Amino acid sequence: MAIPRSALAHSAPDGRAARHLMRTGAYNGHTAGMAPGHVQANLAILPRAQADDFLRFCQRNPKPCPLLAVTEPGDPLLPTLGEGLDLRSDLPRYRIWRDGVLVDEIDDITALWRGDLVGFAIGCSFSFEEALLEAGVPLRHVAEGRNVAMYRTNVPTAAAGVFHGPLVVSMRPMKAADAIRAVQVTSRFPQVHGAPVHIGDPTLIGIADLARPDFGDALAVAGDELPVFWACGVTPQAVVMAARPAFCITHAPGCMLVTDLLNHRIASF
Template identity: 65%
Template sequence: MTVLAAVQRTSDASMLPSLEARLACRHGRDSSTAGVANGFVQGNLAILPEKLAGAFHRFCQLNPKPCPIIGMSDVGDPRIPALGLDLDIRTDVPRYRVWRDGEIADEPIDIMKYWRDDLVAFVLGCSFSFEEALMEEGLPIRHIEHKVRVPMYRTSIVCQASGPFEGPMVVSMRPFKPADAIRAVQITSRFPSVHGAPVHLGHPHSIGIRDVAKPDYGDPVPVADDEIPVFWACGVTPQAVIANARLPFAITHSPGLMLVTDLRNRHLAVL
């Protein structure tokens, strides 16, 4: 049975597009969630043992641009009702990364066999959520146009440390013409819970990026001669930090393949 057919069998006219997206993941869909379930908030994922959860929560508080918390599970509970009543953190992401000693040990499509009673799941805001507002204003989103993952880069911007959590900020990039870049700053400033305004415009080398054509995560996208790269703080930052800290065990999402929640993007906007 195809993924689409499986979802259709469990679908009805009243089902939210966000739930349809999660059901597709449960049935094996493994692809970028950029442009999926427009109107609904997407989130980055970090799952850690309880003994590290306090230090990570503090890390997010110290670094709200890359790590804005929008949801958190109880210890050992794979469900986060505030983000969706029919949501299982173990199956509802297209692809996961299992980390051991700071290295990627597995990239499964579910984490049922890795789930433990001492784990705490954090869901962090994702810039995919403000892309709807950008597109409504007629601003082009290059990675959506090319049907690839957004390009992401480790930078020379150092996050504030908390316990073992320290390392570089990761940013995502979208190219715009200068006038459109100004408008993008204005629009995304209204969404602080999903990274807010950019952290840098133009001159990638100023934040330690040698070549925008060679992202550390995601896929490259073309930048025209009359465009500048615009960089937003990114929720993949915890993955760079987990690798830097060489944590014995952690689980994240695969970059660009997010958790789709039942929260509405419009409810995140600050007027």
């Protein structure tokens, strides 16, 4: 039986406890605010034949795809990110893609794992949210227990091999003074997307309607607030849709890999 979200903070105080909930099927929801203090990561898994191209794609697009770790082909473990961490079972939900089309969403990929797969752990903005809250910047989606809003933009990524596509951004509504503070705080965390890529008019980056996010939950922007946009680790999913690799596995938006790394240890200053 799934654990109610209200009990989650107490039942998963750290990365290892959070992953235990996922591995045992006790929780399959979004991970915003889970295991306070611990780095969270996006996930992309590709066959070895496409892995080199994707690695170069991440290197050319460090804002949306800041790499935290890469597995060896066929190895589902990432010990540098967590004791016993297993990519096959330790996320709440996974998305399965074939020829660029989403075909399934499941909570365990053990049956799909094969010897040529390479896993990429990519920094997640959930990690810098703790620093924002500590700095007194309110985050509505965290307060409401909802997923962050995410949008495809008209901003192209830098292509690498077969991989190309639009930048995806996450949005947090903020008052102007909080937005300024957010730039200062998140600039310290380049491994988890760093500073915002856009503030203000969403149409300038190709977003027609903030009330209709492509991923996550819609968040209202009040009259005295600005929408603040960060590069998002869901970008690889938009890239998969554009590049159409034969097979790919990603995290479901908002359903991250919770690691043993500590957020304060990845700050650049």
